[in-house]
Amino acid sequence: MMDLTLKVWRQKNADDRGGFETYKVKDISSEMSFLEMFDVLNEELIREGKDPIAFDHDCREGICGACSMYINGRPHGPWHANTTCQLHMRAYKDGDTIVVEPWRANAFPVIKDLVVDRTAFDRIIQAGGYISVNTGNAVDANAMPVEKDKADAAFAAAACIGCGACVAACKNSSALLFVSAKVSHLALLPQGAPERKTRAMNMVAQMDKEGFGSCTNTGACEAVCPKEISIENIARLNREYIMAGATSDK
Amino acid sequence: MLDSKIPSGPLDDKWTYYKGHCKLVNPANKRKLEVIIVGTGLAGASAAASLGELGYKVKAFCFQDSPRRAHSIAAQGGINAAKNYQNDGDSVFRLFYDTVKGGDYRAREANVHRLAEVSVNIIDQCVAQGVPFAREYGGLLNNRSFGGTQVKRTFYAAGQTGQQLLIGAYQALERQVALGNVQMYSRHEMLDIVMIEGKARGIICRNLVNGELERHFGHAVLLCTGGYGNVFYLSTNAMGSNVTAAWKAHKKGAFFGNPCFTQIHPTCIPVSGDHQSKLTLMSESLRNDGRIWVPKQKGDTRKPNDIPEEERDYYLERRYPAFGNLVPRDVASRAAKERCDAGYGVGTTKQAVYLDFKFNLINKYGKTEATKQGIQDPDTETLIRLGKEVVKEEYGNLFDMYEKITGENPYEVPMRIYPAVHYTMGGLWVDYELMTNVKGLYCLGEANFSDHGANRLGASALMQGLADGYFVIPYTIGNYLADEISVKPIPTSHEAFEQTEKAVADRINTLMNIKGKQTVESFHKRLGKIMWEKCGMARNANHLQEAIIEIQQLKKEFWTDVRVPGTINEMNPELDKAGRVADFIELGELMCKDALNRNESCGGHFREESQTADGEAERKDNEYAYVAAWEYKTDSNWELHKENLTFEVAKPTQRSYK
Ligand SMILES: Cc1cc2nc3c(=O)[nH]c(=O)nc-3n(C[C@H](O)[C@H](O)[C@H](O)COP(=O)(O)OP(=O)(O)OC[C@H]3O[C@@H](n4cnc5c(N)ncnc54)[C@H](O)[C@@H]3O)c2cc1C
Ligand code: SF4
Ligand code: FES
Numbered sequence: 001m002m003d004l005t006l007k008v009w010r011q012k013n014a015d016d017r018g019g020f021e022t023y024k025v026k027d028i029s030s031e032m033s034f035l036e037m038f039d040v041l042n043e044e045l046i047r048e049g050k051d052p053i054a055f056d057h058d059c060r061e062g063i064c065g066a067c068s069m070y071i072n073g074r075p076h077g078p079w080h081a082n083t084t085c086q087l088h089m090r091a092y093k094d095g096d097t098i099v100v101e102p103w104r105a106n107a108f109p110v111i112k113d114l115v116v117d118r119t120a121f122d123r124i125i126q127a128g129g130y131i132s133v134n135t136g137n138a139v140d141a142n143a144m145p146v147e148k149d150k151a152d153a154a155f156a157a158a159a160c161i162g163c164g165a166c167v168a169a170c171k172n173s174s175a176l177l178f179v180s181a182k183v184s185h186l187a188l189l190p191q192g193a194p195e196r197k198t199r200a201m202n203m204v205a206q207m208d209k210e211g212f213g214s215c216t217n218t219g220a221c222e223a224v225c226p227k228e229i230s231i232e233n234i235a236r237l238n239r240e241y242i243m244a245g246a247t248s249d250k
Numbered sequence: 251m252l253d254s255k256i257p258s259g260p261l262d263d264k265w266t267y268y269k270g271h272c273k274l275v276n277p278a279n280k281r282k283l284e285v286i287i288v289g290t291g292l293a294g295a296s297a298a299a300s301l302g303e304l305g306y307k308v309k310a311f312c313f314q315d316s317p318r319r320a321h322s323i324a325a326q327g328g329i330n331a332a333k334n335y336q337n338d339g340d341s342v343f344r345l346f347y348d349t350v351k352g353g354d355y356r357a358r359e360a361n362v363h364r365l366a367e368v369s370v371n372i373i374d375q376c377v378a379q380g381v382p383f384a385r386e387y388g389g390l391l392n393n394r395s396f397g398g399t400q401v402k403r404t405f406y407a408a409g410q411t412g413q414q415l416l417i418g419a420y421q422a423l424e425r426q427v428a429l430g431n432v433q434m435y436s437r438h439e440m441l442d443i444v445m446i447e448g449k450a451r452g453i454i455c456r457n458l459v460n461g462e463l464e465r466h467f468g469h470a471v472l473l474c475t476g477g478y479g480n481v482f483y484l485s486t487n488a489m490g491s492n493v494t495a496a497w498k499a500h501k502k503g504a505f506f507g508n509p510c511f512t513q514i515h516p517t518c519i520p521v522s523g524d525h526q527s528k529l530t531l532m533s534e535s536l537r538n539d540g541r542i543w544v545p546k547q548k549g550d551t552r553k554p555n556d557i558p559e560e561e562r563d564y565y566l567e568r569r570y571p572a573f574g575n576l577v578p579r580d581v582a583s584r585a586a587k588e589r590c591d592a593g594y595g596v597g598t599t600k601q602a603v604y605l606d607f608k609f610n611l612i613n614k615y616g617k618t619e620a621t622k623q624g625i626q627d628p629d630t631e632t633l634i635r636l637g638k639e640v641v642k643e644e645y646g647n648l649f650d651m652y653e654k655i656t657g658e659n660p661y662e663v664p665m666r667i668y669p670a671v672h673y674t675m676g677g678l679w680v681d682y683e684l685m686t687n688v689k690g691l692y693c694l695g696e697a698n699f700s701d702h703g704a705n706r707l708g709a710s711a712l713m714q715g716l717a718d719g720y721f722v723i724p725y726t727i728g729n730y731l732a733d734e735i736s737v738k739p740i741p742t743s744h745e746a747f748e749q750t751e752k753a754v755a756d757r758i759n760t761l762m763n764i765k766g767k768q769t770v771e772s773f774h775k776r777l778g779k780i781m782w783e784k785c786g787m788a789r790n791a792n793h794l795q796e797a798i799i800e801i802q803q804l805k806k807e808f809w810t811d812v813r814v815p816g817t818i819n820e821m822n823p824e825l826d827k828a829g830r831v832a833d834f835i836e837l838g839e840l841m842c843k844d845a846l847n848r849n850e851s852c853g854g855h856f857r858e859e860s861q862t863a864d865g866e867a868e869r870k871d872n873e874y875a876y877v878a879a880w881e882y883k884t885d886s887n888w889e890l891h892k893e894n895l896t897f898e899v900a901k902p903t904q905r906s907y908k
Contacts, residue, residue, distance in 0.1 A: 013820065031522045033655075039527055039771070046769050046815050046824065054823055056315060058488040060528050062651060063413055064319040079654070086654045111459055112821040119436065122316050126428040130421035131380045135300040135720045138371070138378035142335060145389025155382035155407055158414060162318055191380050 001027045002094035006041065008053055009101045011110050018110065020099075034077065034087040035060060035067065055114040062086040062226060065161030068168070069114055070101040075165035075224045083163065083226045103164055105173035107211045118164050120210040121178065127206035128199040129182040131191050150188050157184040159227040166221035166229075172213030177221040179203050180237035181229045187240055197244035204241060252505070252879055252893045255681040256360040261899050262342075265364040268682075269725055273732035280305035283731050284739060286453055286468030287311070288440045288495050291320030292412070292712060293695025294474030295419035296719025302426030304724060306731075309466055310423070310432055311455060313439045313490055313826070318420045321476050321488040322715065325412020326648065327535035328394060328404035329712040331369040336393055340401040342366045347900050349710060352398040352578050353675070353703020354853035354869060355902040356508070356877070358895065360682060361700050368721040369713050373405055375720055379418040383407050394644075395538050396708035398578035398907075404709045409533050409648040415712055419719070438464070439826060440495045441754045443471060443502045443691065446746045450502075450691035454747070454754045458826060461819040463751050465742035469734045470690045470727060473499060474719070477674040477696035479512065481834045481841065482786070483778020485671035486518055486531040492830040493837050496678050496697050504686040505879035505891060507679035507699030509837065510845035513706055513854050514787050515672035516542075516582035519655055519665075520602045529670040530655060532605065532648055534708040537575045539610040539641065540665070542566050542582070544594040544603050554596070554604055554664045565589055573907040580705045580854045580867070581907060583669035587787050588865065590668070597666045606664035611637035669787060673711060675702045675854065676844075679879040679893070683726035684718060687879075690730065694718035699877065704853025758818055761828050766811030770828045773808050777801065777831070777838055785842050790858040794846040801839045802886060808835060840880060840888060847890065850874045862904075871902050 003026045011018030025041050032040075035057055042052035058066040067084040071077035077087040092098065100114065108116040146154075158181070166177040183200050186192030192199075215234060222231045257264040257271075275283065287298045287310040295317055298310040312320060332345040345366040350357055373391070377383065383405050384392040393402040407414040426432040437458040444452035444465070452467040478493035479485035500506050517532045543562045550557065565585055567574045577585075586603050589595065596602050616633030619640060625632065638661050642649070652660045678686050678693040680700055685692050695715040702710060784797035808831070816822040851860040851867035852874070860868045877893040 029523060029525060032525045033527070036525045036527050040525065043769055043771060046813060047767075049815070051816055052824060054821055058314060058319055058490050059321070059324045060489060061324050061530055062654075063410065064314070064321075064323045064488065066314060066319050081650075082654065086651065088654060088657070090657055115821065118315060122318075122424060122427075122434075122436075125421060125424045130425045131378065132425065133375075133378045133422075134303045135296075135375060135422075135724065136371075138374035141333070141373045141377040141383075142390050144377075146385060147389055148385050148387050151382050151385045151389075154380070155384075155414070158380075158382050158417060159410065161323075161413075162316065185382070186380050189380050189382065191378055 001029060002089070002092065002096070004028060004092065004095070005097040007097065007099045008114070010053070010113055013112055014109055028089055030088070030090045032089045033060065033085060034089065035085050037089055053114065054112045057085055060085040063161060065163040068103050068116065068163055068165070070103060070168055072099050075103065075168040076226055081226055081228050103168035105167045105212070107173065107175070108164060108167065118162070120212070121162050121164065121175070123210065124175070124179060124203055124206045125182065128195065128202040129186070131186060132195060144190055146189060154185050154188040157181045157188070157229065157233055160229050161227055163226060165224045165226060167212065169220040169224040170213065171218065171220070172216060174215040174221070175207050175212040176215040176234050176237065177225060177229055177231065179207050180233035183237045183240055184233040187236065196240060197247065200237060200240040201244045252679070252687065252891050253681060254358065254893055255683055256358070257682065261359060261363050264360050265367055272725055272729040275728045275732050275735065277305050279735040281307065283307065283469045283734065284309065284467060285727070286466055286471045287474060288453065288472065289320070289474035289476060289695070289697070290317035290423060291322035291474060291476055291695060292416055292419055292715035293719045294472070295320070295416065295423045296716050297472055297474060297694060297723050298432050299419060299422035299426050300720050300724045301727070302429070302431035305431070308426070308432040309435065309468065311435045311438045311440055313437065313458060315436055317423055317434065317436065318417065320416060321491050322412050322416045322712070324488060325415070325712055326409040326531060327533035328396065328406035328411045328709040329372070329415065330396065330403050330707070330709040331373045331405060331713065332366055332403060333370055333373060335391060336402045338401045340403050344401065345369060345403065348399050349701070349707055350703065350900040351905060352707040353705055354867070354905060355703065355871070355875065355897060355900070356511070356852055356895065357701055357703030359897055359899060364722065365701050365714060365717050368717045371721055372713060372716045376415060376418050379422060381407070381414045381418040383414070394535055395576060397534055397537060397576045397582070398573070398707045404535070406535065408643070409535070409645050412712060415716065419716070440498070441829070442498045442750050444746050444750045445502055445688070446740060446744065449689045451740055452742065452747060454751050459821055461822060463754060465747045465751060467740050467742055469731060469737060470692065472692040472694060472723065473678065473697055474694045475697045477677070478834070478837060479671045479674050481777065481838050482671040482781045483774050484521065484526060484529050484782070486515060486529050489528060492833070494830050494833045496693070497833040497837055499678060499686065499688065499691060501882050502688065504688045504691060505679040505881050506676065506840060507877050507879050508676040508704070508844065509841045509880065510785065510848065510855055511675035511704050511853065512671060513579060513673035513675060514583045514669045515579055516586055516669050517605060517667045518670035518672070519652065520597060520599060520668040530651060531670070531672065532652060532665060532667055533645070534579065536605060536645060536648065539614065539644070540575070540605040540607050541609055542575055542603055542605055544589045544596060548593045554606070563594070570907045577907045578705055578707060583787060584856060586669055602666040602668045604664035605667045607641060607660065608664070611641055615640040673706055675699065675704060675706055679877065683729060684723060685726070685730065692723065692727065694723060704855055758825070758829070761812070761814050761825065761832070762818060764810065764812050764814070766813050768811050769813060770824055770831050773804065773812060774831045774834065776804060777835055780804070781838050781841070785845050788856050788858050789845050791846060791849070794842045797842045798839055801835060801842065805835045808832060839886060843888065844878055844880065847878060848874055869902070869904065875902070
């Protein structure tokens, strides 16, 4: 059991300036998850007649990408390849102080407390993050074999959960790791080939439009990505982009 | 009164016949028809994309910040399809038969057959979208086995199949958003159905960012809002999964089918303490390679790796030699409970059994890899190392998850697992066309009751969600909308919208003004405890009657003493949760009532009064071969309607997996 001090970013809404509040939490078990520790705090705040802290979460299994806390200066906290919801209190010891903030990026405005608006990611997908195939148009699934290593690599890129930690970690707030993961996933598969050129161009254009910064290859994104999306994907995206530019007939 | 609208003719011709004879809507008219889709998990996203492609004007809603985060994303193990790529004797008929049998003969034959038929199209569609299913070295698709079957028909993407399928459907949906065919409303929660002249014509929803109520018209409304396992508080569902949409529809006249049919999944990480907010599944696919056991000796305190082979009781292999570790979920769950109740449980709480990978790590994968790599007489170390690599590829994310939660390394020590609430087979009653008994109101995916009877087989929920959305609703909705083409969009100033919105606002105000002392969470926990203890893995009449009274009391207490902080016109997750818990409380009562009514054991519903001499579930076909469809009358008052089930092809027998 441990007692901890939490410094949490509180902001009533998008227009509020916001600031840190300090809270003490007691009797936290090392088996709790980080979000369960927040549940304990929120229950206490409600009982005291205060406003609980708003944060995004849903699956609590590290797969939906909803949870998004910037913990002691690092998205998703100290563990490697991990999401906030899968961080467990074993990571801390009695007396620790933990500072918790929302993702910070112009393209991710704060809605309330630790909740930010990540719909920019949806709009990037709308710009081309798909294969244009209507329901009912498909041929037999085994008609087109895919080399196992390509399929595995596509899967590894497709494992991105759209959490935005990469953006939060980047000093330029670049979304390139996220974008490159999707471009790679689809470019690696034969099904994705017909739209390769336009996809990379359009997704990058939308990314710029949303106000994400440019990539200067610091690698901060890869280091915090809960799904270990590799920056090799960024190199692939750059190749796709150059190829698209060089061969565009438009 | 309940017309299931099953087409006539032989079972395997019904769907083809239906498709050939249902009414169609021409492209110009489709553009005039508006469809509301609530929920964008697998069922909703696939429906929204497909209907958008067809040219309908679609509005889609979800309460998460993005459709990509629906609970479907968490599905792990795989999706079934009768492709027979393995040449191991699979067929549409076998998938149909396994599903009806697995559901303990409480599902509708015609629906299940259709499901098996379209299963093959789903895989084609997903691969075309770029879903990266696991493949063999030859580049063709790989399969694994799931419980309750003797073939390998499950397609998968490591332990992240739901994620990959949902991303596929989400991308198809976003493409339609970009084309202007679908308007997406995320962070919106539907809070009521608007009825006009006996038809569903729209919804009232709350914008969860600013708290405002909104009105939306639709010629038809589709609920794709998922399951209600969170009525038990602890379940493997996502935190936000809820029954609210289905419950509001129920109170507007839609019948609730088999509400008590709940799936308790045998392999979940056990509860570690009172702080627990949810339970985590360890996919059924692990039973392909993991063997389940407890010590032969009661209260054995040795570490699992110190207990020698001959002192382990592989109780599933012992009791069910034909299916072994791959018996259906209900059977495996009860067997685990039986061992723990008898004092053989392991771990600190003694409410756990072992799931052990060592045997297959060495003998199955290790040896194959060694042979492949030409290693002569490998020692155990080498075999374990080689085996680990393969297991990592198959289930790596699950093993990592287990280690993060428990702090133990499952490659070295056996996992500790225990059953947990996972899925609800019950849901809104729908006919063959997926329409509820309310005209124009459809229900798809886990939210409906239709295809899984009293027990769902593993890897069949993803199949059903996508079947409903991609391949069924595009046909069946046309059959209804063809008669609606002359109906002009009804302005949302219509009095029905006005009144429904007012009722929703009143309820929210009431909740906010109680200003009591107890938190929403504390009520949810208490409800969950009643449900788990008295309407859980084993049920009896006494307990169920007690539970009904306790829930009624809890409801009174809730409405007089709950405390909802904050205000209405802002983001207020506690208010969202309060509305959901209020609905769960009412649902809990109906579940107990349904469980009490069904004095037989079938699938996941185990009535202690109805078991065979060796403790297996005993079905009573002459009394209970029906779907219990409950009609809401007034507070705590329902009327039971029965849809009798007839089995023309899969003749009911007592299930045996021995
Ligand atoms: C951990 C886990 C693993 C699983 N693994 C498998 C597996 O391997 N194979 C398999 O076949 N099945 C599996 N299942 C079951 C399967 O995942 C689900 O049954 C299925 O995904 C449900 O899909 P759905 O589209 O019906 O609902 P969901 O995916 O739950 O989607 C519900 C949607 O409704 C929305 N919604 C709900 N209420 C409202 C409201 N009031 N207003 C607005 N929107 C609302 C939500 O925002 C969401 O978009 C698993 C389940 C769990 C819990
Ligand atoms: S690339 Fe990684 S960090 Fe970025 S959104 Fe995807 S999963 Fe999150
Ligand atoms: S809550 Fe879903 S990834 Fe953390």
